[in-house]
Amino acid sequence: MLGHILLISAQVNSRSGVPVLEAVTFGVFAEVERVISSGFSSVRRVWSGYAGLRNLKSQNDALTRDLEAAQIALQQQRALADRTRSLERLLDLRDRSKLNTLAAEIIAAGATPDFRTLTIDKGSREGVRADMAVIAPAGVVGRVVMPSARAAKVQLLVDRNAAAGALVERSRAQGVVTGGGDDRLRMDYVSEVADVIVGDLVVTSGIDGIYPKGYVIGQVESVEKSGTAYKTITVKPAVDFTSLEEVLVVLTPTPARETAVGSVE
Numbered sequence: 211m212l213g214h215i216l217l218i219s220a221q222v223n224s225r226s227g228v229p230v231l232e233a234v235t236f237g238v239f240a241e242v243e244r245v246i247s248s249g250f251s252s253v254r255r256v257w258s259g260y261a262g263l264r265n266l267k268s269q270n271d272a273l274t275r276d277l278e279a280a281q282i283a284l285q286q287q288r289a290l291a292d293r294t295r296s297l298e299r300l301l302d303l304r305d306r307s308k309l310n311t312l313a314a315e316i317i318a319a320g321a322t323p324d325f326r327t328l329t330i331d332k333g334s335r336e337g338v339r340a341d342m343a344v345i346a347p348a349g350v351v352g353r354v355v356m357p358s359a360r361a362a363k364v365q366l367l368v369d370r371n372a373a374a375g376a377l378v379e380r381s382r383a384q385g386v387v388t389g390g391g392d393d394r395l396r397m398d399y400v401s402e403v404a405d406v407i408v409g410d411l412v413v414t415s416g417i418d419g420i421y422p423k424g425y426v427i428g429q430v431e432s433v434e435k436s437g438t439a440y441k442t443i444t445v446k447p448a449v450d451f452t453s454l455e456e457v458l459v460v461l462t463p464t465p466a467r468e469t470a471v472g473s474v475e
Contacts, residue, residue, distance in 0.1 A: 242359035249298065302347070304376040309422060311345075312336055324391060326369035326451070328352075332459060333360045341420050341459040349426035349448030350374065351457050352412060362459075366395060368425070368449055375426055377417040385413055387427055387445060395428055397443035404441065406433050412445050422460060 314330035332338050334357045344351040344364050352372060356363040374388040378399055383404035385397045400406060410430040416423030417418050428445040435441060 236473070238447050247349060248457050251273060277456045309460050309462040311462075312338065313457055313462055314338075314344075314362075315423060315456050316454055324370065326366040326372075326389065326391065327355070327453070328364050328366065328451075329458060330364060330459070333358045333362050335359050337461055338459055343421045343425075343427055344455050344457050345460060346449050346454060349428065349449070350421055351449055351451070351454065354459065355421050364457075367449075368447060368451060369393060371419070374421050374427065375418040376412050377415045378404070378430070379411040379413050381410070384417075385443070387412065392432070393447065393451070394443040396449055397430075397445050398440065400441045400443055402435070406430060406441060408433060422462070 255436055265335055267439055314332040316328050318329035321326040322356050329384050330338075338354055339355045340354055340357060342354045344353060348357075352364045352366040352369070354362050355365045366389070367374060367387070367442055368389040368391070370389055370391040374387050375384070376387040377384045378400075381404065383406055385400035387397050397412060408430050412427045412430060414421040414423055414425045416426060426448045428447040430443055432444040433441055433447045434443075
């Protein structure tokens with residue numbers, strides 16, 4: 211029966227004049243070709259997408275590397291700008307101080323809070339001597355306690371064993387500022403009748419023979435009575451000792467030190 215159908219289909223023409231068998235066969239193969247072509251197109255699109263994704267990933271990796279390099283360069287530029295500003299402030303202080311000073315860079319800091327010290331990269335070869343004052347643009351830093359040939363140890367003003375002659379800039383009330391080991395100073399031996407209020411600026415008096423007169427120590431943070439003769443005054447240092455990078459060593463002796471040296475001679 212199938213053979214008869216095929217023979218009849220081969221002999222019978224459709225309305226368009228094409229044999230029915232040929233028309234059916236063409237339709238079947240056309241459908242197969244359409245499916246195969248659609249499959250190849252899908253594979254081609256998937257492959258093109260994969261290739262595009264690989265190319266996109268490569269571009270993304272390159273852009274990421276460029277961004278990281280730009281961020282590193284920006285940090286370097288920012289650090290350079292900060293250092294430039296710091297050096298400008300240091301040079302401005304040196305020009306205004308009218309003292310013979312030596313710029314030094316901090317290369318180390320004390321490891322324990324009980325001994326507040328730092329190390330600078332200048333020593334006796336550059337003229338650094340013990341008891342020379344060390345200052346920064348913000349104010350007094352401390353004094354040299356142990357110079358070597360190429361470096362020197364500096365005792366910070368907040369060290370427990372540090373002290374400096376001081377006075378209140380507004381009222382000229384005098385006293386002695388001592389370190390407490392923490393980030394605060396104490397001003398002792400100030401008369402009970404002295405005029406001292408919170409917010410007053412405390413500066414060096416110059417009578418200790420180490421620190422030149424008139425340099426900022428800090429600001430009065432609190433005033434308390436202590437007995438009948440003196441006041442206990444807490445002073446917030448003007449210098450942030452945790453962020454120091456460069457300092458100035460004062461090579462010019464104070465008048466008090468010159469007088470003491472002259473009397474010894």
